Amino acid sequence: MAQNLMALIIRSSAIHAAGCYTTSRIPIGRRVAEYTGPRISKSKADELYEDSPLTYLFGLGEGKVVIDGHCMAMFINHSCDPNCETGEDDGRVWITAIRNIPPGAELTYDYCLYDGGDDEAICNCGSGNCRGTMYSPAEVRKRKIAAKKAASKKTGKPRGQTPTGRRARA
Helix, strand or coil, X not given: CCCCCCCEEEEECCCCCEEEEECCCECCCCEEEEECCCEEEHHHHHHHCCCCXXXXXXXXXXXXXXXXXXXXXXXXXXXXXCCEEEEEECCXXXXXXXXXXXXXXXXXXCCCECCCCCCCCECCCCCCCCCCECECHXXXXXXXXXXXXXXXXXXXXXXXXXXXCCECCC
């Protein structure tokens, strides 16, 4: 089903440099923009952007193929309290409103990053429930577990053990 896309503009953003804003009201469930650009392998993207501080890559499916963003949607910033979400439909990536969005509002979605090496991917969304990172909640948990394991190996103590050698209660 074809939908008319919204009138969008790019301007300065308090979240990150430039952001994408709507000039009209967007009802919940409306497709706002399509994330488009060349499709490349993850390894090619890693090679192209190895030393680049900014990328506009969007991972498809399991992340083996990415879209190298060249579109209006690449300016939609991350927020831990977003007004949009992304979804794949027949190989295309759409950004869709998850609540009614008033004219002039900045469009955001949760990036839910899952790949980035040692990059902290600091979040600047400023929402009341900000995670402090653009990584997904699952990735944040995974990284915390890995950090605890690494710390245990450094100290030589099993996780949860107190300085007296007794196991702490969980």
